[in-house]
Amino acid sequence: MYALVDCNNFYVSCERLFRPDLKGRPVVVLSNNDGCAVSRSQEAKDLGVAMGQPWFQLQELAKRHGIVAFSSNYALYADLSERVMSVLRDMAPRIEVYSIDESFLDIAGITEREQLGRQIRERVVRWVGIPVCVGIGATKTRAKLANHIAKKNLELAGVFDLEALPIEEQAAWLGRIGVGEVWGVGRKISRRLEALGVRSVADLQATNPETIRQQFGVTLARTVEELRGVACLDMEEVSPRKKQIMVSRSFGQPVRLLDELRQPLVSYAANAGVKLREEGSVTHAVMVFARTNPFRDKYPQYSASRLVPLVVPTQDSRAIIEAAVAGLNDLYRPGYLYQKVGVMLCDLSPAGVDQTDLFAKGDDERSQRLMATMDGLNRRMGRGAVFFAGQGIQRRWMVRSNLKSGAYTTKWAQLQVAHA
DNA sequence: TCTGGGGTCCTAGGACCC
DNA sequence: TCTGGGGTCCTAGGACCC
Numbered sequence: 001m002y003a004l005v006d007c008n009n010f011y012v013s014c015e016r017l018f019r020p021d022l023k024g025r026p027v028v029v030l031s032n033n034d035g036c037a038v039s040r041s042q043e044a045k046d047l048g049v050a051m052g053q054p055w056f057q058l059q060e061l062a063k064r065h066g067i068v069a070f071s072s073n074y075a076l077y078a079d080l081s082e083r084v085m086s087v088l089r090d091m092a093p094r095i096e097v098y099s100i101d102e103s104f105l106d107i108a109g110i111t112e113r114e115q116l117g118r119q120i121r122e123r124v125v126r127w128v129g130i131p132v133c134v135g136i137g138a139t140k141t142r143a144k145l146a147n148h149i150a151k152k153n154l155e156l157a158g159v160f161d162l163e164a165l166p167i168e169e170q171a172a173w174l175g176r177i178g179v180g181e182v183w184g185v186g187r188k189i190s191r192r193l194e195a196l197g198v199r200s201v202a203d204l205q206a207t208n209p210e211t212i213r214q215q216f217g218v219t220l221a222r223t224v225e226e227l228r229g230v231a232c233l234d235m236e237e238v239s240p241r242k243k244q245i246m247v248s249r250s251f252g253q254p255v256r257l258l259d260e261l262r263q264p265l266v267s268y269a270a271n272a273g274v275k276l277r278e279e280g281s282v283t284h285a286v287m288v289f290a291r292t293n294p295f296r297d298k299y300p301q302y303s304a305s306r307l308v309p310l311v312v313p314t315q316d317s318r319a320i321i322e323a324a325v326a327g328l329n330d331l332y333r334p335g336y337l338y339q340k341v342g343v344m345l346c347d348l349s350p351a352g353v354d355q356t357d358l359f360a361k362g363d364d365e366r367s368q369r370l371m372a373t374m375d376g377l378n379r380r381m382g383r384g385a386v387f388f389a390g391q392g393i394q395r396r397w398m399v400r401s402n403l404k405s406g407a408y409t410t411k412w413a414q415l416q417v418a419h420a
Numbered sequence: 421t422c423t424g425g426g427g428t429c430c431t432a433g434g435a436c437c438c
Numbered sequence: 439t440c441t442g443g444g445g446t447c448c449t450a451g452g453a454c455c456c
Contacts, residue, residue, distance in 0.1 A: 031424035038424070038456095056422035072424085099456050186454050217430065219454085246426060253421090295423055342425090400422090428455080435448085 001113070001136065001163070002235075003105040004143040005088055005120055007081075008131045008151070010101035011039035014080050015070050017129045018408050018416055026067040030055050033250050033399045034071055071404040079409045083128045091120055096235045104140055106235050117159035136161040140233045141226035144183040145201065149173060174202040184223040189216065201227065241350065242279050247272045248342025252400045254293065258332045261290060261341055262325060263392035268343045269324040270388055273317030274378070276345055277371060282313040282363075283345040286320055288327035293339035302338075304331040307346070315351055316367045317374070321388060 007013060011029035016022050026043035030036065036052045037044070047065055049058060055069065062069065081100045089095055092105035110116055117134035124132050135147025142162055150160035162170060180190035182201055198204050205227040213221035222232040247268040255261055265288065276283055291303035306327035310319065324343050363371075377386045406414040 033422085033424070035422075035424055052424080054423040059422090101456080184454065188453065217453095219430065242427085244427075248425070250424070293423085399424095426456090429453090431450100431452085433449090435446100437445085437447105438443105 001107050001110070001138060002140050002143040003092070003107050003113070003117060003120070004098075004135045004137075004140070004147045005103050005105060005124075005132050006135070006147050006151070007084060007101040008133060009039055009041055010081075010130070011070075011072065011077055012041045012044075013130050014077050015073070015405055016041075017080070018405065022068055026065055027070070028055075028058075028067060029070045029072060030403065032072060032401075033252060034069075034402060035250070037069075038072070069403050071401040073405050073407070075407050075410050076405065080128060080130060084124055084130055084132070087124050087127055088120065091116070091123070094235055094237055096237055097239075104143065104235060107136070114159055114161045114164065117161065118157075121158050131158070133158045134160075136163065138163050138229045139226040139231045141183050141223060142229065145174070145177070145181070145227075148177070148181055171202055174205060175200050177201045179204050182223060182227065184219060189220065192216075241281065241348070243348060245272050245275045245279070245283075245345040245348070246342060247275070248289075248340060248344075249399055250293075250340045251338070251397045253397070254337035254339055255397055256334075256337060258329070258334075260397060261328060261332065261338055262390065263395065264397045265324055265328050265341045265343065266321050266388055266390035266392075267395075268341070269321040270317045270391060272343050272345050273315065273320045273371070274375060276315050276320075276348070277375060279348070280351050281348040282315045282351045283310065283320065284313045284347040284349065285309045285345075286323040286327065287344040287346055288324050288331065288341070289344075290328065290331060290338055290341045292336050296337070296339075299337055300335065302333055302336045304333075306331045312363075313349065314363050314367075316363050316371055317388070318367075320345070321390060325390075 012027045026047055027041040028037040028044050028049060029039040031038045034055055036054050037049055040049050044067060047061060077100060085097050085103060088103050092107055094106035096104040098104055113136050120134055121132055124130060133147055133150040135143050135150050137143035137146045146160045146162040150156050150158055177200060179185055179193050179198055179201055198207060204224060207224060209221045209224040212224050225232050286308045287305055289305035292301050308323040308327045310323060374386050408414060408416050
């Protein structure tokens, strides 16, 4: 038996925690570059603000209704997420942190399930200040659905146990929910299903998994099994080792010259190195890509990538930067307005157990000490305390982030002040 | 003017081998 | 007219998730 605990409008809830005056008002949090709305308060949803809608399209609506927008403040959200999860950790024997704002709890053997759900809600809102909903089901997929129902039906007060109901009542709920709400059914698949007359969750549950497997593949067949109460997905308490690491950003303004592309690329490559060392992995290959803005289709378009294999697997940022720059030099073509570059570390393996070639040595001790020192300084003194010269000092390509709130919980200087 | 940034898994099809 | 068959490995691309 699983409980899925999901924070309500998580990023917006984080912002409101420090701006209680925004309660009851339409609020959105924007993606990088203040591009799209990625989190919306209920009031903003009610005004018709869609998930992922470009902010520039919302200007009019925002002015008319006084929508308040924030740039993303990931340091704040990550910190509050950690606090929510640590409360949850004390309330169930096993927990899988599934994303920044949701966790699965294994609640096998607990009889007072709904009561536990209510306790979770109360404790998280009291101790951290973030509202959550709890969905309970026999499988992860059913718990997800139960959570969806808890969110959409205010009379349930945020907790819904699908398994506590008799079959006919379950069927009534599932018959009213569109098939696209099922975890693992996206836009494309739901359109294909609807064309076959499978419209509601109940419809999908009633289909033969074998037929689904033939027409849609094993993934959706598993989803149907899960809907029927046959658990195919287990708890993953320890997150599996990453298979790839990507760092990329869109620019605040388009960039034309190779030199200007190189600076952000070096930054991303260095950040990828930090993530790689946090994972305790080494990389065998570096992929670089660059592209123009596909939305500006009146300008010439270009998109290219290069995979640069490394003779010696490494976790040294300098080697990653070198490979990335070599790839960029190779793929760069003049005459385009570039909007984005990125670095991907592919083909990762655990550090220290590598089969290297007889004559090639892995990172030597000096390299490891240098990287550890850099990471340590940046951890203690703040990101960017030390960096590579190639990252540049005047960063014209920096992303836009004009509406960002303070680092209320992670920087002494920006602590919230309470007035007596 | 202005359209996010990560990830995972699965499948199809080509290259290559015997 | 007729042009093997089966296996593996790799890559690209699609679909999904948050």
